[in-house]
Amino acid sequence: xxxxxxxxxxxxxxxxxxxxxxxxxxxxxxxxxxxxxxxxxxxxxxxxxxxxxxxxxxxxxxxxxxxxxxxxxxxxxxxxxxxxxxxxxxxxxxxxxxxxxxxxxxxxxxxxxxxxxxxx
Amino acid sequence: xxxxxxxxxxxxxxxxxxxxxxxxxxxxxxxxxxxxxxxxxxxxxxxxxxxxxxxxxxxxxxxxxxxxxxxxxxxxxxxxxxxxxxxxxxxxxxxxxxxxxxxxxxxxxx
Numbered sequence: 001x002x003x004x005x006x007x008x009x010x011x012x013x014x015x016x017x018x019x020x021x022x023x024x025x026x027x028x029x030x031x032x033x034x035x036x037x038x039x040x041x042x043x044x045x046x047x048x049x050x051x052x053x054x055x056x057x058x059x060x061x062x063x064x065x066x067x068x069x070x071x072x073x074x075x076x077x078x079x080x081x082x083x084x085x086x087x088x089x090x091x092x093x094x095x096x097x098x099x100x101x102x103x104x105x106x107x108x109x110x111x112x113x114x115x116x117x118x119x120x
Numbered sequence: 121x122x123x124x125x126x127x128x129x130x131x132x133x134x135x136x137x138x139x140x141x142x143x144x145x146x147x148x149x150x151x152x153x154x155x156x157x158x159x160x161x162x163x164x165x166x167x168x169x170x171x172x173x174x175x176x177x178x179x180x181x182x183x184x185x186x187x188x189x190x191x192x193x194x195x196x197x198x199x200x201x202x203x204x205x206x207x208x209x210x211x212x213x214x215x216x217x218x219x220x221x222x223x224x225x226x227x228x229x230x
Contacts, residue, residue, distance in 0.1 A: 035219075044123065045158075045166065045209050047219040060218055061121060094165055099177065105213040106156040108177055110165035 002027035004095050004111035012089075012118050018082040022095030022111060029053050029073055033104035036069060036080045038091040039113070046091075050104050051078055058104075085118045092116075124149065124210055124222035131228040137198040140225045142210030143191060148220055150191035154213035157186055157195045159206045160224075166209060170195060197227070205229045 008020035022034070036048040049059035051069040059067045063082070071078040082089060092113040099108035125143040132138040142149065142157075149155055155173045158166035168177050170186035173193065183198045193212070197204055210222040 044224040045211070045221040047211070047221065058217055061216055099168065099171060105154040105211070105219055106168060106171035107158075107166075108168045108171075113165055 002097070002109060004097065004109060006093060006095050006111045006114040008093075008114060008116070010115060010117060012085055012116060013120050014086055014118055015084055018080070018085050018089060018116055018118070020080045020093055020095075020114060020116070021077050022079070024076045024078075024097075027076075029071055029076055029078065031101040032097050034069075034071070034078045035096045035098070035104060035107065037094045037096055037107075038089075039094070040088075040091045048080065048082075048093075052104075087118050090116065090118045121148075121214055121216060121218060121220050124212060124220055126208075126210060126222040126225045128223070129226045129228065131230055132197075132200045133230050134200055134202060136200050137196060138200060138227065140195045140197075140208055140210075140227070142193040142195070142212075142222045144193075144212055144220070145191055147215040148212040149188065149193050151215060152213045153188070155186070155188060155193040156211045157184075157193075158209045158211070159204075160209065161206050200229055202229050 005023045030053045033050045035050040066083045068081040094113045095111045096107035097109040157170035160166045173188045174186040
């Protein structure tokens with residue numbers, strides 16, 4: 001059974017870079033579009049972007065200038081870096097996998113989420 | 121890209137049916153059949169309940185159904201149960217090759 005687990009610092013200072021990792025257990029990164037999604041406290045979901053196993057990426061246009069998603073196939077992990085963070089980036093960050101290979105638009109497997117707070 | 125528009129809240133009594141709307145544009149909801157719906161319980165990750173406008177993943181109750189007309193997608197829950205009380209989100213693929221979510225709808229089962 002494939003499981004996802006987010007990890008990373010829970011507190012980041014303003015203007016610094018947020019870095020998170022999603023570890024995929026029980027399965028491989030190959031063939032799927034792996035996404036990051038976030039949810040500010042008490043608010044809705046926002047898609048951040050995805051990486052495909054070959055390394056191709058696609059980002060939310062509103063975050064594109066600050067986002068980098070990468071993958072380490074040998075470790076079965078993919079990562080998120082969000083630069084120049086502000087309080088508006090405080091959110092619960094989820095990693096997610098789509099319901100089928102070749103799709104990225106719907107997610108049937110999610111991590112539990114990790115809360116990142118931006119504060120000095 | 122702007123979030124899809126959902127009502128902030130809806131409510132219904134046990135056994136009733138309710139419908140949650142999700143309005144976008146011809147560049148997202150209206151232009152593709154890539155609309156999905158999620159149920160989110162407090163403190164939990166979202167759970168996929170509808171994909172491809174009207175398809176239910178294995179294990180999801182047939183009380184949940186999806187449809188689309190023009191730029192508006194809809195989620196209908198029939199035979200409302202107390203356990204259905206949750207937040208519901210729609211999402212759609214966009215012409216920018218991105219994904220956009222709705223603002224979310226809080227369902228209260230009275």
